[in-house]
Amino acid sequence: xxxxxxxxxxxxxxxxxxxxxxxxxxxxxxxxxxxxxxxxxxxxxxxxxxxxxxxxxxxxxxxxxxxxxxxxxxxxxxxxxxxxxxxxxxxxxxxxxxxxxxxxxxxxxxxxxxxxxxxxxxxxxxxxxxxxxxxxxxxxxxxxxxxxxxxxxxxxxxxxxxxxxxxxxxxxxxxxxxxxxxxxxxxxxxxxxxxxxxxxxxxxxxxxxxxxxxxxxxxxxxxxxxxxxxxxxxxxxxxxxxxxxxxxxxxxxxxxxxxxxxxxxxxxxxxxxxxxxxxxxxxxxxxxxxxxxxxxxxxxxxxxxxxxxxxxxxxxxxxxxxxxxxxxxxxxxxxxxxxxxxxxxxxxxxxxxxxxxxxxxxxxxxxxxxxxxxxxxxxxxxxxxxxxxxxxxxxxxxxxxxxxxxxxxxxxxxxxxxxxxxxxxxxxxxxxxxxxxxxxxxxxxxxxxxxxxxxxxxxxxxxxxxxxxxxx
Numbered sequence: 001x002x003x004x005x006x007x008x009x010x011x012x013x014x015x016x017x018x019x020x021x022x023x024x025x026x027x028x029x030x031x032x033x034x035x036x037x038x039x040x041x042x043x044x045x046x047x048x049x050x051x052x053x054x055x056x057x058x059x060x061x062x063x064x065x066x067x068x069x070x071x072x073x074x075x076x077x078x079x080x081x082x083x084x085x086x087x088x089x090x091x092x093x094x095x096x097x098x099x100x101x102x103x104x105x106x107x108x109x110x111x112x113x114x115x116x117x118x119x120x121x122x123x124x125x126x127x128x129x130x131x132x133x134x135x136x137x138x139x140x141x142x143x144x145x146x147x148x149x150x151x152x153x154x155x156x157x158x159x160x161x162x163x164x165x166x167x168x169x170x171x172x173x174x175x176x177x178x179x180x181x182x183x184x185x186x187x188x189x190x191x192x193x194x195x196x197x198x199x200x201x202x203x204x205x206x207x208x209x210x211x212x213x214x215x216x217x218x219x220x221x222x223x224x225x226x227x228x229x230x231x232x233x234x235x236x237x238x239x240x241x242x243x244x245x246x247x248x249x250x251x252x253x254x255x256x257x258x259x260x261x262x263x264x265x266x267x268x269x270x271x272x273x274x275x276x277x278x279x280x281x282x283x284x285x286x287x288x289x290x291x292x293x294x295x296x297x298x299x300x301x302x303x304x305x306x307x308x309x310x311x312x313x314x315x316x317x318x319x320x321x322x323x324x325x326x327x328x329x330x331x332x333x334x335x336x337x338x339x340x341x342x343x344x345x346x347x348x349x350x351x352x353x354x355x356x357x358x359x360x361x362x363x364x365x366x367x368x369x370x371x372x373x374x375x376x377x378x379x380x381x382x383x384x385x386x387x388x389x390x391x392x393x394x395x396x397x398x399x400x401x402x403x404x405x406x407x408x409x410x411x412x413x414x415x416x417x418x419x420x421x422x423x424x425x426x427x428x429x430x431x432x433x434x435x436x437x438x439x440x441x442x443x444x445x446x447x448x449x450x451x452x453x454x455x456x457x458x459x460x461x462x463x464x465x466x467x468x469x470x471x472x
Contacts, residue, residue, distance in 0.1 A: 061328025061349035062207030063150035068353035070158035074363030112137035120409035121252035169217035212330035221317030230273025406452035
């Protein structure tokens with residue numbers, strides 16, 4: 001890995017956490033008008049003994065998995081989603097490569113961010129983004145729009161969608177036996193209760209988020225998590241113009257002792273939030289601090305929604321058990337430092353489904369645990385394992401103290417760092433092959449750390465051992 005990538009990987013891909021808006025734009029209305037009716041699940045007897053794969057969770061990971069599986073008409077694909085109009089709290093940032101790779105229409109992108117402002121503990125501001133080409137940007141989306149589009153595409157491809165909440169997963173009692181998934185069917189029930197039903201599955205893909213019931217059923221193991229807290233704030237049109245193509249990231253132990261805070265532009269509001277692992281009970285104190293630091297830029301804004309959500313800190317110890325595979329947040333595929341998750345969720349869903357579909361050989365056989373691990377897990381880890389490792393190291397180095405955070409922002413002034421940063425994020429390829437610039441950056445880093453130690457305010461002590469050791 002090049003040192004420029006080490007530093008630059010922190011800067012973008014901020015997939016932190018953002019509340020949502022009502023589905024009120026023309027694109028969402030057109031999607032709803034095209035929606036197919038939910039189809040009933042067929043029983044084992046009337047589907048000519050097709051193998052059934054049930055995808056639990058209809059976010060980007062589950063929807064992309066269901067779409068891939070549904071391409072094989074010899075496999076019955078069922079997509080279970082608890083809330084079809086779900087608006088998951090999420091930053092909604094997607095890299096440019098995802099737009100083309102997943103064939104996303106331009107209408108689902110609310111904002112095209114081409115500039116990012118980094119603000120240090122001493123409120124030093126550094127603008128980055130001048131190395132971007134005219135057609136390059138970070139896409140800002142609303143999850144209810146993005147998820148709805150991907151889910152509908154899976155249905156149009158042939159997946160059966162069920163509006164239901166999984167309550168329990170029973171493992172097979174015999175070799176080659178079927179899994180039993182108990183759920184509340186909200187399509188048939190009245191009110192919020194739903195009708196209890198059961199569906200059997202030959203293979204399960206768990207895409208049901210950080211608090212995955214599928215993961216618990218297979219004893220996938222625990223992981224540490226951050227709590228992300230955000231307020232959606234409606235500001236004046238004049239103030240909103242400031243954020244037309246701009247996102248802000250704030251660092252300092254006043255806004256987070258181990259993460260960053262943000263102001264992200266959305267459809268007609270901004271998301272203002274922060275996150276932490278080591279001091280979760282103090283999250284509202286950190287949230288007040290980011291509001292204070294954003295100051296006049298969000299002054300007199302109206303809070304339209306407040307939400308919080310857990311963010312996995314690393315992959316689960318076991319992501320495949322038997323014929324059950326975990327993807328997305330359920331597997332722990334969120335990067336440290338940036339909190340990016342949407343692209344990795346969609347990518348893991350597609351990769352897992354492609355592997356399972358191919359292993360099922362036109363619906364003639366069932367995959368084994370070893371086969372799924374040897375394809376999906378090995379391929380995914382080979383592609384993205386180094387990224388998770390590097391970002392873990394970077395978080396430990398640059399989020400460890402105000403001095404390090406101050407140095408981090410200073411390094412962002414480097415045009416070399418900015419180019420490598422955006423190229424690496426936008427195209428999900430490690431950039432930076434200039435040994436001379438890498439050596440220069442190393443010396444700049446040492447100098448920046450020395451200056452940061454002299455200029456930055458001392459960190460306030462954080463001692464919360466019980467909370468920081470809790471796991472999902």
